[in-house]
Amino acid sequence: MRPFTYQRVATAAEAAAAVAGNPAAKFLAGGTNLLDLMKLEIERPAHLVDVQDIEGLNAIEQTGDGGLRIGALVSNTALAADERVRRDYGVLTRAIVAGASGQLRNKATTAGNLLQRTRCPYFYDPNLPCNKRNPGSGCAALEGYSRQLAVIGTSDKCIATYPGDMAIALRVLDATVETVQPDGTERTIPFGEFHRLPGDAPEKDNVLAHGELITAVTLPRPIGGEHVYHKVRDRASYAFALVSVAAVIQPDGTGRVAFGGVAHKPWRVEAAEAAMPQGAAAVTAQVFADARPTEHNAFKLPLATRALAGVLAEAKG
Amino acid sequence: MDFNQPAGTNLFDNARVIGKPTPRIDGPLKTTGTAPYAYERHDVAPDAAYGYILGAAIAKGRISAMNVAEARRAPGVVAIVAAPDVAPVGKGMGNVAPLFGGSDVAHYHQAIAVVVAETFEQARAAAALIRVDYDRTPGAFDLARAAPHAGAEEQDDGAGDGGDPQSQQTPKRIGDFADAFAAAPVKVDATYTTPDESHAMIEPHATIAGWDGDKLTLWTSNQMIAWSKSSMAKILGIAEENVRLDSPYIGGGFGSKLFVRADAVCAALAAKEAGRPVKIALQRPLIANNTAHRHATIQRIRLGAGRDGRITAIAHECWSGNLDGQSGEDGTAQTPVLYAGANRLVASRVTHLDLPEGNAMRAPGEAVGHLALEVAMDELAEATGMDPVALRLANEPTGEVPGKPGTRYSERNLTRCLTEGAERFGWARRNARPGAVRDGRWLVGMGVAAGYRGAPTQKSAARVRLEADGLLVVETDMTDIGTGSYTIIAQTAAETMGLPLDRVSVRLGDSAFPAAAGSGGQWGAASSTAGVYAACVALRRKIGEQLGFAADDATFADGRITAGDRSWALTDAGAQVAEDGIAFGDFQKGYDLGTYAGHFAEVAVDAFTGVTRIRRMLAVCDAGRILNPMSARSQVIGAMVMAAGGALMEELVVDTRFGLFVNHDLAGYEVPVHLDIPHQEVVFLDTVDPVSTPLKAKGVGELGICGPGAAIANAIYNATGIRVREYPLTLDKYLDQLPQVA
Numbered sequence A: 001m002r003p004f005t006y007q008r009v010a011t012a013a014e015a016a017a018a019v020a021g022n023p024a025a026k027f028l029a030g031g032t033n034l035l036d037l038m039k040l041e042i043e044r045p046a047h048l049v050d051v052q053d054i055e056g057l058n059a060i061e062q063t064g065d066g067g068l069r070i071g072a073l074v075s076n077t078a079l080a081a082d083e084r085v086r087r088d089y090g091v092l093t094r095a096i097v098a099g100a101s102g103q104l105r106n107k108a109t110t111a112g113n114l115l116q117r118t119r120c121p122y123f124y125d126p127n128l129p130c131n132k133r134n135p136g137s138g139c140a141a142l143e144g145y146s147r148q149l150a151v152i153g154t155s156d157k158c159i160a161t162y163p164g165d166m167a168i169a170l171r172v173l174d175a176t177v178e179t180v181q182p183d184g185t186e187r188t189i190p191f192g193e194f195h196r197l198p199g200d201a202p203e204k205d206n207v208l209a210h211g212e213l214i215t216a217v218t219l220p221r222p223i224g225g226e227h228v229y230h231k232v233r234d235r236a237s238y239a240f241a242l243v244s245v246a247a248v249i250q251p252d253g254t255g256r257v258a259f260g261g262v263a264h265k266p267w268r269v270e271a272a273e274a275a276m277p278q279g280a281a282a283v284t285a286q287v288f289a290d291a292r293p294t295e296h297n298a299f300k301l302p303l304a305t306r307a308l309a310g311v312l313a314e315a316k317g
Numbered sequence B: 001m002d003f004n005q006p007a008g009t010n011l012f013d014n015a016r017v018i019g020k021p022t023p024r025i026d027g028p029l030k031t032t033g034t035a036p037y038a039y040e041r042h043d044v045a046p047d048a049a050y051g052y053i054l055g056a057a058i059a060k061g062r063i064s065a066m067n068v069a070e071a072r073r074a075p076g077v078v079a080i081v082a083a084p085d086v087a088p089v090g091k092g093m094g095n096v097a098p099l100f101g102g103s104d105v106a107h108y109h110q111a112i113a114v115v116v117a118e119t120f121e122q123a124r125a126a127a128a129l130i131r132v133d134y135d136r137t138p139g140a141f142d143l144a145r146a147a148p149h150a151g152a153e154e155q156d157d158g159a160g161d162g163g164d165p166q167s168q169q170t171p172k173r174i175g176d177f178a179d180a181f182a183a184a185p186v187k188v189d190a191t192y193t194t195p196d197e198s199h200a201m202i203e204p205h206a207t208i209a210g211w212d213g214d215k216l217t218l219w220t221s222n223q224m225i226a227w228s229k230s231s232m233a234k235i236l237g238i239a240e241e242n243v244r245l246d247s248p249y250i251g252g253g254f255g256s257k258l259f260v261r262a263d264a265v266c267a268a269l270a271a272k273e274a275g276r277p278v279k280i281a282l283q284r285p286l287i288a289n290n291t292a293h294r295h296a297t298i299q300r301i302r303l304g305a306g307r308d309g310r311i312t313a314i315a316h317e318c319w320s321g322n323l324d325g326q327s328g329e330d331g332t333a334q335t336p337v338l339y340a341g342a343n344r345l346v347a348s349r350v351t352h353l354d355l356p357e358g359n360a361m362r363a364p365g366e367a368v369g370h371l372a373l374e375v376a377m378d379e380l381a382e383a384t385g386m387d388p389v390a391l392r393l394a395n396e397p398t399g400e401v402p403g404k405p406g407t408r409y410s411e412r413n414l415t416r417c418l419t420e421g422a423e424r425f426g427w428a429r430r431n432a433r434p435g436a437v438r439d440g441r442w443l444v445g446m447g448v449a450a451g452y453r454g455a456p457t458q459k460s461a462a463r464v465r466l467e468a469d470g471l472l473v474v475e476t477d478m479t480d481i482g483t484g485s486y487t488i489i490a491q492t493a494a495e496t497m498g499l500p501l502d503r504v505s506v507r508l509g510d511s512a513f514p515a516a517a518g519s520g521g522q523w524g525a526a527s528s529t530a531g532v533y534a535a536c537v538a539l540r541r542k543i544g545e546q547l548g549f550a551a552d553d554a555t556f557a558d559g560r561i562t563a564g565d566r567s568w569a570l571t572d573a574g575a576q577v578a579e580d581g582i583a584f585g586d587f588q589k590g591y592d593l594g595t596y597a598g599h600f601a602e603v604a605v606d607a608f609t610g611v612t613r614i615r616r617m618l619a620v621c622d623a624g625r626i627l628n629p630m631s632a633r634s635q636v637i638g639a640m641v642m643a644a645g646g647a648l649m650e651e652l653v654v655d656t657r658f659g660l661f662v663n664h665d666l667a668g669y670e671v672p673v674h675l676d677i678p679h680q681e682v683v684f685l686d687t688v689d690p691v692s693t694p695l696k697a698k699g700v701g702e703l704g705i706c707g708p709g710a711a712i713a714n715a716i717y718n719a720t721g722i723r724v725r726e727y728p729l730t731l732d733k734y735l736d737q738l739p740q741v742a
């Protein structure tokens, strides 16, 4: 870990300005991801701006149109336990509790969770090439051990996945991300546009500008239906998804679905959802039409179909 | 004390303390954080500086340049020791590549520099500033390529593997395997692979080293104190009497701490350079690639049998790889012992690989050998149409050990393990037709496997000191690696001296104490308690001489001694000390000392996703007198968890281009979590083995990992009808064979 300076701020605008003014600065929330990466010197901020004291970012509030506004600092535990979330957005609660451990969820924040970095094993070994960690150094995973990695939306620079669970549910719920930009203005980012594909710049996970602070994640009005999050992994708990399915299924068999563990972002193809009543294979044929799996992770394609088939079967009950 | 013939009736046959479920003496210390592990022994070296090891960034080659200038200037840095500036250290037991020194790199993450600083964070940050240039050399990292003939037909003649100059073991043959196999009406011929595995114990390798003139003390985490004391002397080229190791509490080892590793060597070198004590714990990635691991294997099994299931021909060949000069993983270890069969062939071959060093991990050999043999037996059961339990019973040897002519079983109750296990597990409810049992979305199946693990004995000594107030102090360099050694040793001493348990104080792990068997190969419990018994007998005799009675005929109970019609308090002779040990005679060589188990598992496989979840596991164990059923059970369930990990998820993944284990942390190397292990049951048969020790006890710590993995694999087959022979059995290997669902 490199030595760094540390600052606590009281307002969102102050935070954004503090980071924007220093190219080597980063926000610190729960620290469960950032501090691990700093110890490995994968992240090397010279200055940390701790956002945990900022007023007003720790609440879950009703919005004018009947949705929910989740403050950026709301912990994963508090969000998953919120009565309104459990009642109206069950897929979100289920996705959160399928991730990490109780202790980590107590500490992890809503914004930090969205920004957790990939779990590609090569990203974690500074001796090996990795474009995401060290742009231009190459991608060790392309021809290497890629069982966990992405099958779609990849580039020849990077095939990493976004590893989180909560974001897959947020994607299926059509959430939006609210931010304060360095100049103090606010913007709203639809969830599907928040995370990036690796393309030529795998070091950039999302569309945030340097110094842009997430203040909240907003959920539109509840859409009813059966809320399912199904996470497939080698062990029963405390592991990242091989494939996960976040779905909201309506009584008439229509619904929405997003997949985790398959791409550099939560993977949802809205156009494919019309095929939901025809069954899982009809949906995934479209969702994964452009898939480019490796030899090691080609199983994720049938797995995604089978996992969705299981979800649909259970929803039919 | 010489143990030269099987034990007769003795005090342990009427035991009051031995054999009773006894909570671990060190339990409260562990749960309250007051049993300090090596790295937290702040009292022994309050001024210790922090060392951090830099591992090599390449798998094979040479360091062409190392620049430590910037690191030296970094905040808090006290000293830096760079491998190219130091001659390679000597090699101790179990070391293939030197643990430090010189410019050659023999494997990834080999220690190439140690940075010492005032804080851990400073040392780590400075280590990242060291600049190293390498000349890479190509290496062999792929076992399947290094042993191209593994599993191939031409092995039939048993000649060495042509493509593999390092083939070592000449096949051991009995009868004529080839003819008998050819003639057998029922045959199984299958090849299984098991991956490299990491010990993944919770406490990393850790040492505080301090010098006092020529004298070196290592407060460390080590399973084998006497081995490691002499190894350390050899490694550093110093006199053995100048080395002291102290390792009273150990947070798991599983074999990874049998031998001195880089933490101890680098701490010693760095402490000398820094002129003050230095502490080092290996960071988690170094545990996979700097220390040792369990070797991957390729195993071919051929079974020929009559239609009645009786085996007529059995061959087990195993291939593994290692750095030069080291042995491999002998998956055939159980095969000469488990089943009858007149015509036999076993061979274990080792090829050269440039991966980090492979070495012992819990039940080396048998743990992975069962994953092949006991699945092959399941395949034979199916081929003969027999029940897998009945098949095993039909192949129970009579007389000598079939694969070790001239050797008898000391004690063997495998048939009881299997039949009583089948009864308890509800085996009769198993549907023999694979894929036939459904519970909602789950396919459910049951599997069985036999288990065998050798029960070797090792000489072991102790000192016992009766203090004037009647407290008995036991001192031996035996280690407690979380196994319960403190407790069974106290029980043994209490039993022999007729004292309540709380009047016995046990001190372990210090090389200043008499040398014990240490913790390895599941010999620790049986051997070290026998050694403590020997020392207690010597103390009884000494007291007898003082007070004038024949100790061997006297009764020691309740703090008193009774001989004929005379009686004394134990303390009547005042403070006394005695030292002795047990030495096991050659008569044991005529026996196969082993432990046995019947392992049962029920699993559910998600028909949609292929996810496998264990529902319950049972082990019925035959391991001689169980010294402490409570700690023995913990040993067995822990081993069953590890077996579940080996069957379902554990794998150090080799990147054959860069020559390393890539998933070198506990996020990438998955071991089971609580939710993976819903229900375990362990039953110990009430048996004793007089050939083993005066206590008629054997180890259990490794028995529990020999067999459950195969029972799980067989249960998956029973659940799905899919046979996967490539461990771990992850869903990607059989997803395409599951029933159509979408």
Ligand SMILES: Cc1cc2nc3c(=O)[nH]c(=O)nc-3n(C[C@H](O)[C@H](O)[C@H](O)COP(=O)(O)OP(=O)(O)OC[C@H]3O[C@@H](n4cnc5c(N)ncnc54)[C@H](O)[C@@H]3O)c2cc1C
Pocket: A026, A027, A028, A029, A030, A031, A032, A033, A034, A035, A036, A051, A072, A098, A099, A100, A101, A104, A107, A108, A109, A110, A111, A112, A113, A114, A115, A116, A163, A164, A165, A166, A212, A213, A214, A215, A238, A239, A240, A241, B667
């Ligand atoms: C062992 C382990 C297992 C895990 N398993 C899972 C799992 O199964 N599923 C899963 O989904 N997750 C898992 N996680 C990841 C965990 O969910 C994340 O670490 C956590 O959500 C991050 O939140 P945080 O508040 O601690 O973020 P931090 O570590 O504080 O920050 C993460 C990043 O977000 C930035 N940031 C923080 N707040 C803001 C803000 N308001 N605006 C802009 N940028 C901000 C930081 O600068 C940093 O780059 C696991 C983590 C660990 C350590």
Ligand code: SF4
Pocket: A118, A120, A121, A122, A123, A129, A130, A131, A132, A133, A138, A139, A140, A141, A142, A149, A157, A158, A159, A160, A202
């Ligand atoms: S896949 Fe991405 S994260 Fe992984 S090594 Fe390649 S560039 Fe790095």
